[in-house]
Amino acid sequence: MGIARRLWRAFDDRAGISQILGPVLRHPVPKDARWYYVFGSATLFAFLLQVVTGIALALAYIPSTANAYDTLQWITHQAPFGRILRGMHYFGASAMVLLIGAHMARTFLMGAYKFPRELNWITGVVLFVVTILLAFTGQLLRWDQTAVWSIAVAAEQMGRLPLIGRALARFLLAGDTWGGQTLSRFFAFHVFFIPAVIFAFVGIHLWLVLRHGISEPPEPGRPVDPRTYRAWYQSLLSREGRPFWPDAAWRDIVFGVCMAGAVVLASLIVGPPELGKPPDPTIIQADPRPDWYLLWYFGLLALLPPNLENYVMVLGPLVALIVLLLVPAISNRGERSPARRPWAIGLVFAICLTIGTLWIVGARAPWSPDFTTGPIPARIIGAATGPIAAGGRLFYGKGCQYCHAIAGYGGARGPDLSAVGDRLTPAQMTWRILNGGMNMPAFAGNLTPDELDALIAFLKSRTTRESTP
Amino acid sequence: MSGDHHPAAAKAGSPASPGRREFLTRVSIALGALGAAIVAVPVVGFLLAPFFEKQSQVWRPVGTVDSFRPGMTVKVDFPDSSPLPWAGVVARTAAWLRREPDGTFVAFTVNCTHLGCPVRWLPDAGLFMCPCHGGVYYKDGAVAAGPPPKPLPRYPVRVRDGQVEIQTSPIPITT
Ligand code: FES
Numbered sequence: 001m002g003i004a005r006r007l008w009r010a011f012d013d014r015a016g017i018s019q020i021l022g023p024v025l026r027h028p029v030p031k032d033a034r035w036y037y038v039f040g041s042a043t044l045f046a047f048l049l050q051v052v053t054g055i056a057l058a059l060a061y062i063p064s065t066a067n068a069y070d071t072l073q074w075i076t077h078q079a080p081f082g083r084i085l086r087g088m089h090y091f092g093a094s095a096m097v098l099l100i101g102a103h104m105a106r107t108f109l110m111g112a113y114k115f116p117r118e119l120n121w122i123t124g125v126v127l128f129v130v131t132i133l134l135a136f137t138g139q140l141l142r143w144d145q146t147a148v149w150s151i152a153v154a155a156e157q158m159g160r161l162p163l164i165g166r167a168l169a170r171f172l173l174a175g176d177t178w179g180g181q182t183l184s185r186f187f188a189f190h191v192f193f194i195p196a197v198i199f200a201f202v203g204i205h206l207w208l209v210l211r212h213g214i215s216e217p218p219e220p221g222r223p224v225d226p227r228t229y230r231a232w233y234q235s236l237l238s239r240e241g242r243p244f245w246p247d248a249a250w251r252d253i254v255f256g257v258c259m260a261g262a263v264v265l266a267s268l269i270v271g272p273p274e275l276g277k278p279p280d281p282t283i284i285q286a287d288p289r290p291d292w293y294l295l296w297y298f299g300l301l302a303l304l305p306p307n308l309e310n311y312v313m314v315l316g317p318l319v320a321l322i323v324l325l326l327v328p329a330i331s332n333r334g335e336r337s338p339a340r341r342p343w344a345i346g347l348v349f350a351i352c353l354t355i356g357t358l359w360i361v362g363a364r365a366p367w368s369p370d371f372t373t374g375p376i377p378a379r380i381i382g383a384a385t386g387p388i389a390a391g392g393r394l395f396y397g398k399g400c401q402y403c404h405a406i407a408g409y410g411g412a413r414g415p416d417l418s419a420v421g422d423r424l425t426p427a428q429m430t431w432r433i434l435n436g437g438m439n440m441p442a443f444a445g446n447l448t449p450d451e452l453d454a455l456i457a458f459l460k461s462r463t464t465r466e467s468t469p
Numbered sequence: 470m471s472g473d474h475h476p477a478a479a480k481a482g483s484p485a486s487p488g489r490r491e492f493l494t495r496v497s498i499a500l501g502a503l504g505a506a507i508v509a510v511p512v513v514g515f516l517l518a519p520f521f522e523k524q525s526q527v528w529r530p531v532g533t534v535d536s537f538r539p540g541m542t543v544k545v546d547f548p549d550s551s552p553l554p555w556a557g558v559v560a561r562t563a564a565w566l567r568r569e570p571d572g573t574f575v576a577f578t579v580n581c582t583h584l585g586c587p588v589r590w591l592p593d594a595g596l597f598m599c600p601c602h603g604g605v606y607y608k609d610g611a612v613a614a615g616p617p618p619k620p621l622p623r624y625p626v627r628v629r630d631g632q633v634e635i636q637t638s639p640i641p642i643t644t
Contacts, residue, residue, distance in 0.1 A: 066557025148559060152585035152640060153601070159642035169642045171519045176639035179560060180553025181519075282546040282563035284579055284587045287600045301584065302602040306616055367603045367615075371589070399594030403603070413603045441605050441613030446595040 028241025029248045030216035036110075037214065039103035041252035042259050043131075046096035047198060049260060050134075053089040054191060061141075063187035065180055068143035069278055076272060087267025093135050095263055097293045100131050105348050108327070111336030112215035115226040118328035120212065123205045125324045130197050132293070137190040139291045143183055144276035149288035151178060151186075160313045178281060213237065214248075218336035226333055287368070296355045299362030369402035370411030380407045382461060391458025394451055398443065406462060414440060421463040426456050526550050528627065528634040537568040537633065542590050542608060545576075550637040564624055564635055565590055565597070567608065576624040576635050577610050582643045583617040597621060619643060 012018050060079060062071045075082035104124060107113055113121035136154075140147045155169035174181035216236060242248060273291075277283055290298050304312055338345050373396075378384050381392035395401055403413035420429070430452065436442030447455070529547035537543065545566045552560030565577040565588075577597070579587045586601035596613060597606040605614040610621035625636040 064555045064557070065559045066555050149586060152580065155640065156583075156585040156642060159644050165644050166642050167520050170639070171517070173640065174519050175522065176524045176637075177549050177562060178640075179549060180556035182559065278558060280558040280561060281579075281587075282544070282558075282561045284544060284563060284589055286587050288586060302616075306618065309616070368600055369598050369603055371598075371600060397593045399591045399596060399598070402591075402598065436613065439614045441596055441607065443594075 024210060025245035025249075026243040027210060027213070028237040029214045029244045030236060031240045031242050031247075032217045033214050033248050034217070035251060035255070036106055037248070038252050038255040039099050039106055040209075042256050043096060043099040043103055044202060045256035045259060046092055046099055046263075047131075047202070049092040049263065050089065050096060051195065053085055053092060056085050057089055058191065063141070063184050065143070065178070065183045065279065068141070068183055069275065072142065072144075072275055076275070083271055084264070084267050086272035087270065088263055089138075090272045091263045091266040091270075093138055094292070095259055096131060097135055099259070100128050104128060109338045109341075109344055109348055110215065110218050111224070111338075111341065111344070112218075113328045113332075114224045114334070114336055115229055115332045116212050117208070117215060118332055120205060120208045121328050122325055123201050123208065125321070127198060127201050127205065128324075129321065130194050130201070134190065134194045134198070135291065135293055137186050137194065140186050141183070141190055142273070142275060143279050145279055145283060145286045146276045146288045148178055148279040148281060149286050150290060151182065153288060157313050160310050162314070178279075214244075215336075218338070220335070220337040220339045222337070223334045224332075224336055285371075287371075289362075289365070292359070295362040296358035297362075299358040299365075302365065302367045303358075303361065364412075366412035368411070369399075369413055370405075371402060373401050373410050376401070376406055376409045380409070381458070387454045387457040388461050389458075390451075390454040391456070391461075394447075394455050395458055398446070398451075398455075400455075403440075417459060417462055419462060419464045421460045424459075426460055429456055429459050524550050524639075526637045528629070528636050530629075530632040530634050531564075531566060532633055533631050534628055534633055535631075537566065537574070539568050539570045539572060542567040542592065544579075544590070545633075545635070547635060547637070562637065563587075565621075566626070566633065566635070574626045574628070574633055575609075576626045577621040578624060578638070578641050580622070580641055581617055582612075582619040582621065582641065583615070585640065585642075588621065 057075065060071055060075050060082070062068055072086070076086055077083070107121065107124065140151060151173060155172045158168040158172055159165040161168060170176065173179075174185045213233060216233065277286070289295065301309070301313070335341055375396045376392050378389070378392075381389055383389040383392070395404075395406070401410040403411045404415065404417045405412060406416070406418050424432070432438075432440065433447070433452065433455065434442060434444040527550050531545035531547050542565055544563050546561055546563050549556075549560045549562055563579045565579060567575045567577070569575065581588050581599040581601065581604050583599065583602060583604050586599050586604075588597040588599045588604070588606065590597055595608045597608075597610075599605070599615065599617070603615045604612070604617040606617065606621050607613045610623065612618075612620055622638075622641040624638055627634050627636075
């Protein structure tokens with residue numbers, strides 16, 4: 001026996017490591033637990049990756065409102081390995097959100113939340129919620145302009161809660177406005193509070209996995225009956241169970257390593273998200289957008305009818321949480337196979353479709369004025385002098401173009417006016433411009449009669465024939 | 470694993486009557502809870518401090534009266550009411566200050582009443598526009614279009630010794 005082995009034996013005899021870990025690692029699992037079982041462990045790997053890269057970043061990051069932005073600039077552009085570390089932390093967060101979503105979808109589709117694994121699901125829902133909170137607070141630690149305004153947006157949403165809203169908003173800001181305490185508190189939540197909750201719930205979740213065993217792959221026509229399930233599952237394991245290590249664990253390792261590799265690769269090729277402008281609230285040219293995982297929610301808030309907005313903002317997340325927590329209470333027995341639960345497939349599909357659509361809309365944000373638009377070129381206006389040319393300039397100068405596009409120049413908030421001359425008469429245009437309506441401001445007090453005439457001349461000339469450059 | 474411990478444990482426990490054991494259990498739990506509570510009070514209090522703190526507001530000068538032309542709306546910057554020394558640039562606040570043709574002043578917050586994004590003043594259009602969801606306000610702060618539920622909130626403004634002063638205020642939260 002080699003000296004290393006003898007040393008290990010002696011150490012293990014005193015420490016009792018194999019005695020504790022051995023049965024855990026070798027606990028039997030159903031033999032058909034295959035690739036679709038790897039998302040849970042991969043989420044855990046992603047979390048550990050976040051812990052490691054987060055600790056490394058904390059070596060240089062200063063969580064003070066005055067310094068955080070500069071330290072991140074230094075980490076990203078000057079510190080050795082800083083850029084890749086920030087990239088890994090960013091893509092690791094993305095991986096964690098994606099994987100926990102995939103794990104939940106898999107668990108739901110395969111009915112793995114049913115008896116006796118109801119608590120596994122409930123602890124998983126808690127982990128999902130705190131993962132989203134971890135991701136959101138992480139975005140805030142970037143402490144650029146977007147982070148600062150995102151806190152204001154979050155505080156405003158809190159403010160809609162009845163009675164306690166204002167106090168909660170103040171709690172989030174850590175004062176009346178952003179200030180010296182705002183970032184340090186978010187930092188504490190991001191690196192201490194939330195990870196502590198995650199560690200605790202991962203511990204409980206894993207304990208429950210060990211206690212109830214990994215759910216066997218479902219088969220149509222094999223429903224869960226709480227009276228007989230446990231005995232049946234034990235007999236299945238004793239008949240054809242395999243030790244978790246290494247028979248099943250190798251897949252978790254392979255997938256986890258591939259995930260980590262993809263994270264490293266993405267951070268090398270794409271790099272971390274660039275910081276925005278400095279976190280100075282007096283720089284008004286801001287366009288705060290959440291990171292991709294909450295972009296769909298941004299889209300939802302923009303599209304909601306105003307009279308529904310408060311309800312959705314206040315009750316939406318609460319109802320979603322309660323429904324998720326109640327999933328096992330709604331049905332904890334019966335068929336597990338997705339083949340016999342088409343509504344489960346439909347539901348997951350509908351959720352993905354809704355979030356996907358809102359995500360695309362959120363990324364395009366057609367409701368936002370296009371402040372980046374530039375004056376329409378003379379060749380499109382079709383005149384260099386005279387009322388049409390003056391109208392073209394006014395169309396840009398008076399801000400019409402932020403919301404209306406002509407020949408691709410301008411925003412998408414209002415109707416495209418490339419061919420408005422075909423649709424509306426000058427009288428109709430005049431009425432709409434002066435009185436507003438249909439979500440358009442009235443310009444009556446802001447246009448001289450000459451300006452109005454020029455604008456109408458320009459818009460009248462926007463016909464199909466002329467709008468083609 | 471626990472083979473060595475049982476006899477000793479039994480021996481140590483044998484003189485204890487069930488009543489004494491019950492008493493010791495309760496005392497231990499109560500003491501533990503008391504200890505946890507003593508530690509928790511300052512920790513939780515510190516965590517929840519923003520709920521209890523009151524910040525007093527102050528008047529901040531933003532420029533001489535003459536530096537603002539009647540009919541113009543301009544952005545003015547001023548420090549928060551009580552910036553902490555390490556707050557850095559976030560201790561700064563902006564407001565849209567408008568000098569009316571009659572010479573009076575109005576100061577609007579830059580925060581949209583929809584979800585708090587910073588509104589921009591478009592002087593030629595005479596409108597405030599919000600980049601987030603397209604909220605639009607007229608020059609007097611009234612809602613012109615989009616989702617904002619309320620007009621732009623105003624800061625208290627006064628003129629003292631030829632200086633225009635704005636009173637600091639919390640970020641307006643629409644409830
Ligand atoms: S925050 Fe201004 S329109 Fe939504």
